[in-house]
Amino acid sequence: MKNLALLAALPFVVGCGAPPPVSLGKLSGTTWHFTAIDGTAPVGKETSLRFDKGRIGANVGCNGMGADMKIVGGQIIAGPVISTQMFCEGVMDQERAVGALLAAKPKITVRGTMMTLRGGGHSAELHLEG
Template identity: 30%
Template structure:
């Protein structure tokens, strides 16, 4: 009887742990994010640069233009398709360059990880290309 009870306790513990593992495995980069840094350079601005990921699509605001495209997420891998963007010209200092840096970073990203309310996108060499904070 004691042996049977021990087995039941062990099985219940394994099922509980399996439930925890599957919850973390279900984490995704889906959601609304604000760009905190491109590469190692902090990004500030009002309104902020944004990225929304969901249902195989991404989009957002790049500081001048709105953009969007297809995204594929498989486990910890991520691949952003080319961005389609509106074609407004904004003449603020560095605005168009920052926008292009955002698009280039999305293209370079090939893996993602969550650190609390922060999404980090890395390139194939392990360098961080984008750091994003969960939008309020």
């Protein structure tokens, strides 16, 4: 009888452990703002990560960057990532980190209005605009 009760509860336990898969359709048309890049608050005042049909765009406070993209198996597949190349004091390291993160096929996790990207030795935490 105990085994039967454990089997009946198994779908609830398994369902609670993994976040639901992220679909591009739910992200398309949304803008997110960086709250941390590699564990540090963004240097730039205006930051964004924008998802559109088959495209991703980012700005960490100076240069804009973007790429064609798709989401496959919980990862963002983007590239090649292109960027403007203006020099901006203090922001360049974070811009390079975000560019490398997007090029590294980061794992994407979305929980409510919070998003986490991890890959290529870099990470970013973002919140949904609004």
